[in-house]
Amino acid sequence: MNQKENLLNLTPADAAERLRRFAVEMEQPAYRAAQVARHLWQVPLPGFEAMTNIPLGFRQQLAERFEIPRLELAARQISVDGTQKFLFRLADGEMIETVAIPEDNRLTLCISSQAGCALKCSFCATGAMGFSRNLETFEIAGQVRELALLDPPLRATNIVFMGMGEPMMNWKAVDPTLTILNAPDGVGIGARHITVSTVGVLPGIVALSERPEQFRLALSIHAPTDELRQSLMPINTKYPLADVIDAAKKFDRRVTFEYVMLGGVNDTPEHARQLGELALECKAFVNLIPLHPGGAGDFKPTSARDISIFARTLRGMRIQTAIRKSRGMDIAAACGQLRVERQRRRAPVGADQDRHVQVA
Ligand code: SAH
Numbered sequence: 001m002n003q004k005e006n007l008l009n010l011t012p013a014d015a016a017e018r019l020r021r022f023a024v025e026m027e028q029p030a031y032r033a034a035q036v037a038r039h040l041w042q043v044p045l046p047g048f049e050a051m052t053n054i055p056l057g058f059r060q061q062l063a064e065r066f067e068i069p070r071l072e073l074a075a076r077q078i079s080v081d082g083t084q085k086f087l088f089r090l091a092d093g094e095m096i097e098t099v100a101i102p103e104d105n106r107l108t109l110c111i112s113s114q115a116g117c118a119l120k121c122s123f124c125a126t127g128a129m130g131f132s133r134n135l136e137t138f139e140i141a142g143q144v145r146e147l148a149l150l151d152p153p154l155r156a157t158n159i160v161f162m163g164m165g166e167p168m169m170n171w172k173a174v175d176p177t178l179t180i181l182n183a184p185d186g187v188g189i190g191a192r193h194i195t196v197s198t199v200g201v202l203p204g205i206v207a208l209s210e211r212p213e214q215f216r217l218a219l220s221i222h223a224p225t226d227e228l229r230q231s232l233m234p235i236n237t238k239y240p241l242a243d244v245i246d247a248a249k250k251f252d253r254r255v256t257f258e259y260v261m262l263g264g265v266n267d268t269p270e271h272a273r274q275l276g277e278l279a280l281e282c283k284a285f286v287n288l289i290p291l292h293p294g295g296a297g298d299f300k301p302t303s304a305r306d307i308s309i310f311a312r313t314l315r316g317m318r319i320q321t322a323i324r325k326s327r328g329m330d331i332a333a334a335c336g337q338l339r340v341e342r343q344r345r346r347a348p349v350g351a352d353q354d355r356h357v358q359v360a
Helices: 012-025 030-038 056-065 125-129 137-148 171-182 202-210 226-232 241-250 269-282 304-316 337-343
Strands: 072-078 084-089 095-103 106-110 114-116 131-134 158-161 194-198 216-220 255-261 285-290 321-323 357-359
Touching: 012 030, 012 056, 084 137, 095 137, 106 137, 137 171, 171 194, 171 202, 194 202, 202 216, 202 241, 216 241, 226 241, 241 269, 255 269, 255 304, 269 285, 269 304, 285 304, 304 321
Parallel strands: 106 158, 158 194, 194 216, 216 255, 255 285, 285 321
Antiparallel strands: 072 084, 072 357, 084 095, 095 106, 114 131
């Protein structure tokens, strides 16, 4: 028996072409194919049966030939600060997380690219759970689609690949996902509003730079010396700091350094000066990230005061520096935390009236 073709694994242009050929085969007018294609990403609908603008007979034929798979929502948590966290269960039982962060009139979705992660960064909850598998394109872009299908819908204005996993180790699926998210006949989010975050997987950085669109690159630096970085991020053996900096210098578009502030580990004024030198070399922006508690290891967050001192040192070197606001603290919204919590079979935290928890 022929397996049904998954339309959500294709770029919008490829899906439209498949549908057009199928319409011809079924002796349907070509505009019917365009109608269906529009409901994949632009104006998403849950499935063929919901496309009531298409004749029933053609909908049934479509459903025999193609599929538009959903991701099953397993849990949803809403923080007092408006941040929402979603846990999706995939067909094989794997769990992945998506976080929606509202700010002013933006809605940033933090999406996952792998189930688990192989990199074992010492402070990261996803790293601690180990690697299960790469996500397929429809499972990555599908996170954005699922939130748009909620009632009321959550429509992303910005995307960051800062959920579970290392996107550059799943480039095969991330590459078409970027097209789906950005294309006008896809989700239609501007490339400058889509950021791929990586520990510095060099072939991935090259592949991203070869794309013509202005996608943003964020580099998880976290330490200004090789020795310290090595102690926090085992991947530094394969992609040492100097090589990552070199790749950042060659990247001809905006680069952001991400730097998790670890109390007593990487947060002295000397570290700030060393980081500043690297940022100057790469003309990079620096994002200082307060440590989200409940990650991994027994790190302590740097105090707010010491984070400002660190930021001031960088700004004194004329480096654009932002201190990221910690969001969703009450719902464990850092990388990997919801899945960890669920798998310990504990009730999600915050199950009281103002920290609304919904478990499907
Ligand atoms: N693998 C990619 C993308 C996923 S992690 C990468 O590492 O860039 C996204 C960001 O969250 C990374 O910068 C990561 O270091 C950071 N992060 C992980 N655990 C964290 C924690 N407990 N507190 C704050 N940031 C964390």
